[in-house]
Amino acid sequence: MRLGYLGPAGTFTEMAAQNYENSAERVAFPSNASITDALRNSIIDYGVLAIENSLQGGVPDTLDLLIHESGMSILNEIVIPIEQCLMVRQGFEISDIVAVYSHPNALGQCRIFLRQNLPDAEIIASMSTVAAVQQVVESDKCVGAIAPRRASEIYDVSILASGIQDEPNNETRFVVVGASDSPKTGNDKTSICFSFAEDRPGLLYNAMRELAQRDINLLKVESRPTKEILGRYIFLIDLSGHRDDPNVNEALDLIRNQADMFKIFGSYPVFVK
Amino acid sequence: MRLGYLGPAGTFTEMAAQNYENSAERVAFPSNASITDALRNSIIDYGVLAIENSLQGGVPDTLDLLIHESGMSILNEIVIPIEQCLMVRQGFEISDIVAVYSHPNALGQCRIFLRQNLPDAEIIASMSTVAAVQQVVESDKCVGAIAPRRASEIYDVSILASGIQDEPNNETRFVVVGASDSPKTGNDKTSICFSFAEDRPGLLYNAMRELAQRDINLLKVESRPTKEILGRYIFLIDLSGHRDDPNVNEALDLIRNQADMFKIFGSYPVFVK
Numbered sequence: 055m056r057l058g059y060l061g062p063a064g065t066f067t068e069m070a071a072q073n074y075e076n077s078a079e080r081v082a083f084p085s086n087a088s089i090t091d092a093l094r095n096s097i098i099d100y101g102v103l104a105i106e107n108s109l110q111g112g113v114p115d116t117l118d119l120l121i122h123e124s125g126m127s128i129l130n131e132i133v134i135p136i137e138q139c140l141m142v143r144q145g146f147e148i149s150d151i152v153a154v155y156s157h158p159n160a161l162g163q164c165r166i167f168l169r170q171n172l173p174d175a176e177i178i179a180s181m182s183t184v185a186a187v188q189q190v191v192e193s194d195k196c197v198g199a200i201a202p203r204r205a206s207e208i209y210d211v212s213i214l215a216s217g218i219q220d221e222p223n224n225e226t227r228f229v230v231v232g233a234s235d236s237p238k239t240g241n242d243k244t245s246i247c248f249s250f251a252e253d254r255p256g257l258l259y260n261a262m263r264e265l266a267q268r269d270i271n272l273l274k275v276e277s278r279p280t281k282e283i284l285g286r287y288i289f290l291i292d293l294s295g296h297r298d299d300p301n302v303n304e305a306l307d308l309i310r311n312q313a314d315m316f317k318i319f320g321s322y323p324v325f326v327k
Numbered sequence: 328m329r330l331g332y333l334g335p336a337g338t339f340t341e342m343a344a345q346n347y348e349n350s351a352e353r354v355a356f357p358s359n360a361s362i363t364d365a366l367r368n369s370i371i372d373y374g375v376l377a378i379e380n381s382l383q384g385g386v387p388d389t390l391d392l393l394i395h396e397s398g399m400s401i402l403n404e405i406v407i408p409i410e411q412c413l414m415v416r417q418g419f420e421i422s423d424i425v426a427v428y429s430h431p432n433a434l435g436q437c438r439i440f441l442r443q444n445l446p447d448a449e450i451i452a453s454m455s456t457v458a459a460v461q462q463v464v465e466s467d468k469c470v471g472a473i474a475p476r477r478a479s480e481i482y483d484v485s486i487l488a489s490g491i492q493d494e495p496n497n498e499t500r501f502v503v504v505g506a507s508d509s510p511k512t513g514n515d516k517t518s519i520c521f522s523f524a525e526d527r528p529g530l531l532y533n534a535m536r537e538l539a540q541r542d543i544n545l546l547k548v549e550s551r552p553t554k555e556i557l558g559r560y561i562f563l564i565d566l567s568g569h570r571d572d573p574n575v576n577e578a579l580d581l582i583r584n585q586a587d588m589f590k591i592f593g594s595y596p597v598f599v600k
Contacts, residue, residue, distance in 0.1 A: 108552060114384050157431055158454050179452035181431050256539035258548065259532070266529035274560065275531065277548050279381060287547065 056081055058089040058098040064184040064205035070132050070228040071102045072204070086115050090123050093231065100129070100232040107136070107226045112276060112290075116229070120319050121247055121278075121288060128245055128320035130230040133327070138164055138200050138219045141187060141211040146196045148214050151175050155186035156200035164200055167218040172198070187211060227325070235297075235320030242296040243273055244321040246306065249280060249288045251314035258289055264308045265293060268301040288315070296321040329354055331362040331371040337457040337478035343405050343501040344375045345477070359388050363396050366504065373402070373505040380409070380499045385549060385563075389502070393592050394520055394551075394561060401518055401593035403503040406600070411437055411473050411492045414460060414484040419469045421487050424448050428459035429473035437473055440491040445471070460484060500598070508570075508593030515569040516546055517594040519579065522553060522561045524587035531562055537581045538566060541574040561588070569594040 059071040061082025071080050081098055083089045089101040103116040120128070138160055142151060153176040154161070154168065160183050161168070168177065175198070180186035186199035187209045198214070199205075206213050236242070250257045265272060274292040295302040297318055310316040332344040334355025344353050354371055356362045362374040376389040393401070411433055415424060426449040427434070427441065433456050434441070441450065448471070453459035459472035460482045471487070472478075479486050509515070523530045538545060547565040568575040570591055583589040 109387055111385050111387050111551070114382055158452070159432075161454070177454065179431070179454045179458075181434070181450065181452045185452075253544070255542045255544045258545055259535045259539035262532045262535065266532035269528045271526070271528045272531055275548055275550050275562070278384070289548070 055079065055100065056098040058083050058092050058101040060084075060086055060089065060102075060104070062182070062184045064187065064202065064208045065182075066134060066136060066202050066204075066226060067102060067104055067228065069202060069204045070104070070134050070226070073134060074102060074130065074132050074228075074230055086119055090119050090126060090231070093126060093233075094123075100230050102132070102228050102230055105131075105227050105229045107224070109221055109224050112278075114278070117276075117278060117290060120231075120245075121317065125233065126231050127233070127235040127318075128229045128322050129232050129234065129236045130322050131243075131325045132228045132230065133225055133325050134228070136219065136224040136226055137203060137217050139203050139206065139213045139216040140167075140218055141190060141199045141201055141206050141209075141213055142196060143190060143193075144210060144212050148172070148198075150196040151198045152195055153178050153197045154200060155180045155189045155197060157182050157186065160186075160200045163219040163221070163224070166220045167215070171215070229322075236322045238296040238298050238321070239323045241324050241326075242321050243292055243294055243324050244297050244302060244306075245290070245292050245319035246309075246317065247288055247290045247319065248309060248313035248316040249286070250312075253286055257312070261289075261309045261312055264305040268305050270295055270302060270305055294324075328352065328373065329371040331356050331365050331374040333357075333359055333362065333375075333377070335455070335457045337460065337475065337481045338455075339407060339409060339475050339477075339499060340375060340377055340501065342475060342477045343377070343407050343499075346407060347375060347403065347405050347501075347503055359392055363392050363399060363504070366399060366506075367396075373503050375405070375501050375503055378404075378500050378502045380497070382494055382497050385551075387551070390549075390551060390563060393504075393518075394590065398506065399504050400506070400508040400591075401502045401595050402505050402507065402509045403595050404516075404598045405501045405503065406498055406598050407501070409436075409492065409497040409499055410476060410490050412476050412479065412486045412489040413440075413491055414463060414472045414474055414479050414482075414486055415469060416463060417483060417485050419487075421445070421471075423469040424471045425468055426451050426470045427473060428453045428462045428470060430455050430459070433459075433473045436492040436494070436497070439493045440488070444488070502595075509595045511569040511571050511594070512596045514597050514599075515594050516565055516567055516597050517570050517575060517579075518563070518565050518592035519582070519590065520561055520563045520592065521582060521586035521589040522559070523585075526559055530585070534562075534582045534585055537578040541578050543568055543575060543578055567597075
């Protein structure tokens, strides 16, 4: 089994791919779009895409691929905690560190730790967390990198501190995509999107009626602007149940009839920690 | 009038503050939270906060402040195009550039331009777009920075190319917050949030019925996880009309009755380009 992910190795996305199926052959790609291209051309069997972060919200890139790419379904989801670690070359201690490298977003996530533990270290931006670890390995001074734990298994560095991000409840949800979705397990969710040709009161409400009347729970609702017309939206909904459940099947058919565009991203088992 | 914004000067947020009220005294703050603190303590009269980007989606930080801070209302919105520019020290040309500095996100937005026009330049991460411009000014080599146009009015640099981001439809919506919202103009929107004490089918649907039955158009709907309970959501809705319109007022009262938590962020004029 060949499993595509957004590279390089050592990122949280590689950790998600590893968690999903450790025995799979992992293939790094430079973008989410190149993963879905590879899937379409059968170069890989599955792809792993980040879809939502608990602090940052939805990943627009992935949502847009799900909306616009055909022949691709969600067959699973994986949630992993975003835990940042401070790494140095073997043998160094925190008091030796003169500078800390990372992607500015990761540095921004660890402001409190840096202020309390490394108030005098220079803070230096890197293109990515993995690039920061490479800079640590290549530097002749004692510098640190902030990066995911996985990076320390690939590069010759040791972890001095872990879970150093300011916000403890930081986790990212990934979806596994492939040619088809998953059979019913009894604890499933279904992701769909739809839009309407016109923009008038009550359209989304009418669609949601089909769910409410069949006791189908709404897990998530989001609207994304269509790229064509400002102020016109595509609605993305996660609901509980499988599209093969009779009540879900019936509700989805009725929403499809009301919508201008309608797409089922897939039915798949709910992630259980 | 004192107007707070996320600094430093030269960012898109400063451009939004300038567009809102050019004669205001602009005060730079290090974070959105410090702007709302300053507002609470009457150090500033208004604050400008980025709330949504057309490509990146909602700004979680701002949404969370609106949800949790009290005594603060949205009184206006401003939409500005995100236009990235390539800047160098005066007198240099594009063929002189040996390296390009910027925040990795801005560099990522301009991949096609960089590949086509500067294939041999070194790409170097900076902590921010404004920090990149400072590095350009201080460097003794010819290096470029990718930054907002506004930065070129503050630092002694010239623009070699503008609108160099890959995606043309990149714009950010900002809200102006203050002690109270705006009176009715006839072309207004209202932003609210609410959540329910339990998680069962139909609750959001019931709330939306109050809008649909009164012909109130939904402009945007989003759900954000509550930080307390995984899987429990806060719904954020933008609707057309002012909270002083009788039909909006009535609908909001009825939603308030159904919800566990309910908050009106404010009614304000719709942004017109």
